[in-house]
Amino acid sequence: EMQLLESGGGLVQPGGSLRLSCAASGFTFTDYAMTWVRQAPGRGLEWVSDIRSDGSSTTYADSVGGRFTISRDNSKNTLYLQMDGLRAEDTAVYYCAKATYGSGSFYTLAYDYWGQGTLVTVSS
Amino acid sequence: IQLTQSPSSLSASVGDRVTITCRASQGISSYLAWYQQKPGKAPNLLIFAASTLQSGVPSRFSGSGSGTDFTLTISSLQPEDFATYYCQQLKGYPQTFGQGTKLEIK
Numbered sequence: 307e308m309q310l311l312e313s314g315g316g317l318v319q320p321g322g323s324l325r326l327s328c329a330a331s332g333f334t335f336t337d338y339a340m341t342w343v344r345q346a347p348g349r350g351l352e353w354v355s356d357i358r359s360d361g362s363s364t365t366y367a368d369s370v371g372g373r374f375t376i377s378r379d380n381s382k383n384t385l386y387l388q389m390d391g392l393r394a395e396d397t398a399v400y401y402c403a404k405a406t407y408g409s410g411s412f413y414t415l416a417y418d419y420w421g422q423g424t425l426v427t428v429s430s
Numbered sequence: 431i432q433l434t435q436s437p438s439s440l441s442a443s444v445g446d447r448v449t450i451t452c453r454a455s456q457g458i459s460s461y462l463a464w465y466q467q468k469p470g471k472a473p474n475l476l477i478f479a480a481s482t483l484q485s486g487v488p489s490r491f492s493g494s495g496s497g498t499d500f501t502l503t504i505s506s507l508q509p510e511d512f513a514t515y516y517c518q519q520l521k522g523y524p525q526t527f528g529q530g531t532k533l534e535i536k
Contacts, residue, residue, distance in 0.1 A: 341525075343473075351465075351473065351516055353525040367524045401472055408479060414520055416463035416478035423472055 308332035308419045310402050315424030322392050322428070328385040328402030328421055335383040336360070339405035339414050342376060342387050344398035345423075354400070355387065356414070370396075392428045399423040431455055431519050435528035441536040446507045450531045452500040452517035461521035464493055464502045467530075468513045476515075477502065507533075 314326040328340070341356040355366045355376040364376050375388040385402050403417035432455040442448050452462065460480035465473035475484045477493035480500055490505040504511055512535050517528040 350530045351467075351518075351527040353518075353527065356525070365523050403472075406475070406478060415461070415482075416475050416484075416518070416520065417473075418475045418478075418484060420472035420474075 308404070310404065310419055310421035312400065312402055312421040312424040315400065315426045317427045317429065318392055319430050320393060320428055323388070323390045324392065324426060326387040326389065326400055326402075326424060326426070328387075330383045330385065330404070333404065333419075335378075336380045338407075339412075340378065340385045341403050341405065341414075341417055342385075342400055343403060343417070343420075344396075344400045344426075346395075346398040349398075352398070356405075357385070359412075389426070392426075394428050397426060397428050399425050431458060431522055431526055433517055433519055433526055433528040435515075435517060435531050437531060438529065439532040439534065441534050442507055443536045444507050444509055448504045448507055448533065450502045450515055450533075452495075452502070452528050454498045454500075454519055457497045458519045458521035460496045461519055462493075462495070462500050463518045463520065464491075465516045465518065466511075466513045467516065473516065509535075 309331045311329045342354040357364045357376045361378050373391040377386045401423045402421045404419040405414040406418040434453045436451045462480045464477040467473045476491050481493045492503045515531045
């Protein structure tokens with residue numbers, strides 16, 4: 307069974323840092339791009355960042371670029387999100403998710419498996 | 431690329447046919463996905479590539495469209511379908527979601 311398990315969330319002061327982890331199991335982690343999506347309390351979904359299967363390419367939303375860093379350790383089947391310079395507006399549940407592709411393609415068409423989410427609260 | 435869903439909320443009854451629309455600010459071919467989200471839960475993929483039903487999703491869900499206009503249709507609402515629905519475009523970066531459509535019981 308495919309499973310994604312996030313950890314690392316918590317309460318942090320403005321300007322602080324956190325590192326989120328997403329442990330993957332039940333699929334060949336090295337074959338798939340991965341993403342982070344967040345959801346502020348009572349709000350909609352916001353795409354944050356993604357990373358290619360081999361970690362060779364990363365992309366970020368403008369709202370987090372320069373502050374957040376996505377990475378992966380394929381030997382540990384784990385995805386990470388290093389969050390620095392945190393702001394109150396970064397308060398959200400953070401989800402990791404696995405890409406799905408069309409046949410014969412490595413273009414991400416959607417995200418088919420999601421973790422349960424981890425809550426990050428930025429407050430003094 | 432901005433996505434605008436309509437309506438933002440919708441009241442319907444069990445057995446009704448429901449359509450939700452997602453409009454993109456520029457053409458995205460068929461790089462559109464639909465998700466269902468229930469309170470306190472992660473999103474669940476329903477449709478990808480605008481019209482391909484994800485494995486395990488009931489056939490009462492269907493998607494259509496290409497370019498800038500897309501629809502998600504639920505042919506006969508079931509009690510478990512009352513949730514919030516989001517579209518997402520994956521044509522370009524940053525990937526974006528619609529603002530959501532909350533489907534409530536009438």
